[in-house]
Amino acid sequence: PDVYLKRQDGEVLGDLLDSQAPTPRSIYVFLLDGLHHTELEDRLEADPDTLPNLRALRETAAVLASGSIVNFPSITWPSHTTIGTGTWCGHHDVVNPSYYLRDERKMISPQGQQVETEGFANPEVESLYEAFARVRGEASLTAAIHAPFGRGAKHAVLERRNLCNRDVLHGLNDELSRDEDPRWREDKNEDAVRESTLDTRGVAQVFDLFRRDDLPSPDFVFHELILTDGVGHDYGPHSEGMRSALEESDRRIGRILDLLEEQGQRQETLFVVTADHGMAPQDVSLAANPGRHVKTVGLSAQVADSMVWLLDCHLEIERAADGRTARIIVRHGDALTSGERPVLANARISVHRLEVDVPGEELAEGTTDNQGLFAFSTPAEIPSSEILVRVEAPGCSPRNLTLDGMSRRKDLRGALYPDSEQLHEHA
Ligand SMILES: [Zn+2]
Numbered sequence: 059p060d061v062y063l064k065r066q067d068g069e070v071l072g073d074l075l076d077s078q079a080p081t082p083r084s085i086y087v088f089l090l091d092g093l094h095h096t097e098l099e100d101r102l103e104a105d106p107d108t109l110p111n112l113r114a115l116r117e118t119a120a121v122l123a124s125g126s127i128v129n130f131p132s133i134t135w136p137s138h139t140t141i142g143t144g145t146w147c148g149h150h151d152v153v154n155p156s157y158y159l160r161d162e163r164k165m166i167s168p169q170g171q172q173v174e175t176e177g178f179a180n181p182e183v184e185s186l187y188e189a190f191a192r193v194r195g196e197a198s199l200t201a202a203i204h205a206p207f208g209r210g211a212k213h214a215v216l217e218r219r220n221l222c223n224r225d226v227l228h229g230l231n232d233e234l235s236r237d238e239d240p241r242w243r244e245d246k247n248e249d250a251v252r253e254s255t256l257d258t259r260g261v262a263q264v265f266d267l268f269r270r271d272d273l274p275s276p277d278f279v280f281h282e283l284i285l286t287d288g289v290g291h292d293y294g295p296h297s298e299g300m301r302s303a304l305e306e307s308d309r310r311i312g313r314i315l316d317l318l319e320e321q322g323q324r325q326e327t328l329f330v331v332t333a334d335h336g337m338a339p340q341d342v343s344l345a346a347n348p349g350r351h352v353k354t355v356g357l358s359a360q361v362a363d364s365m366v367w368l369l370d371c372h373l374e375i376e377r378a379a380d381g382r383t384a385r386i387i388v389r390h391g392d393a394l395t396s397g398e399r400p401v402l403a404n405a406r407i408s409v410h411r412l413e414v415d416v417p418g419e420e421l422a423e424g425t426t427d428n429q430g431l432f433a434f435s436t437p438a439e440i441p442s443s444e445i446l447v448r449v450e451a452p453g454c455s456p457r458n459l460t461l462d463g464m465s466r467r468k469d470l471r472g473a474l475y476p477d478s479e480q481l482h483e484h485a
Pocket residue numbers: 091092133134135287334335
């Protein structure tokens with residue numbers, strides 16, 4: 059059967075596959091959220107007696123020694139969708155935790171929404187769950203355990219498809235909550251306690267799914283373990299908190315490995331251990347949000363953390379052949395879903411003679427009409443390259459250009475380093 063996804067970015071790393079080994083029956087992906095591979099490698103090396111389950115998996119694994127980059131931006135929702143579809147975010151469409159739909163003039167936030175987000179992904183790309191259903195048939199069982207991308211999974215609690223038995227889960231939660239590290243409650247870290255509880259519930263779901271008589275055994279599980287992300291944010295990378303989070307997550311992985319052993323499936327399962335992104339050292343007390351500076355300096359933009367979409371106008375500029383008149387039509391830079399760029403009325407236009415990079419004599423001034431049009435007369439003896447037009451359209455960043463259509467930009471190096479003579483000379 060064709061096991062390739064409908065669209066796959068990049069190439070399959072065939073070197074990772076052992077062609078002599080028996081074909082696995084099922085795939086189990088452990089995703090340790092926000093766990094940079096150096097965090098795991100350092101801990102395995104520094105404490106040889108810890109993390110027995112991750113260590114056992116690693117011993118027989120193909121390892122990407124320098125790690126890998128899931129996606130740009132490397133951040134939860136886009137990365138999970140990349141792992142679940144084999145495509146970059148520019149193809150699966152979930153380009154950021156929050157992003158701007160420029161044709162609909164709307165900011166949306168899958169990561170803010172958290173539940174029922176599968177509809178944001180482009181239907182033209184295939185998910186791994188869908189591929190299993192295509193190859194193994196609709197009766198095969200796939201599960202997204204708290205994975206932010208679960209499109210096509212039969213069991214996906216975040217998509218409100220829950221195959222589990224509530225009473226069974228309650229009993230399991232009590233037993234499995236013993237894996238929680240006491241540190242989180244001692245530190246009064248409510249977020250870590252909540253994430254630890256969520257991870258316990260995820261393991262309980264897996265126990266119920268694999269032990270059920272009325273369901274086929276899952277062919278594919280995408281299992282998100284969230285604790286390493288929240289603790290990484292709160293305690294920082296390579297911290298004592300991270301050590302505890304890794305050990306706790308390792309206990310949960312051990313529970314799953316034992317369960318599969320008990321079910322006679324461990325040897326038939328291909329395990330993948332991965333992450334959606336890493337964790338940079340940060341001083342969260344700074345509440346730094348550099349993206350917003352584009353607005354404080356006066357540009358029009360839509361800003362969501364780590365995404366900036368500049369709102370710009372689209373200009374059609376034309377000077378008559380005799381050089382005596384010119385016209386400009388101002389439109390919104392972003393086309394609507396229909397493909398049309400709406401015209402912008404009431405855009406302020408000022409026209410000056412350009413004298414060595416500064417505006418000189420005023421030649422015309424006015425605003426665009428309801429058709430986005432402004433027409434003006436021009437002295438025929440001044441070349442278009444020496445007539446400066448400034449456009450300030452409502453809701454858009456201002457534009458400066460010469461009548462020949464060339465944009466006039468500030469020399470950013472000069473603006474950023476006004477004292478550096480050398481830079482001016484080379485600018
Ligand atoms: Zn994440």
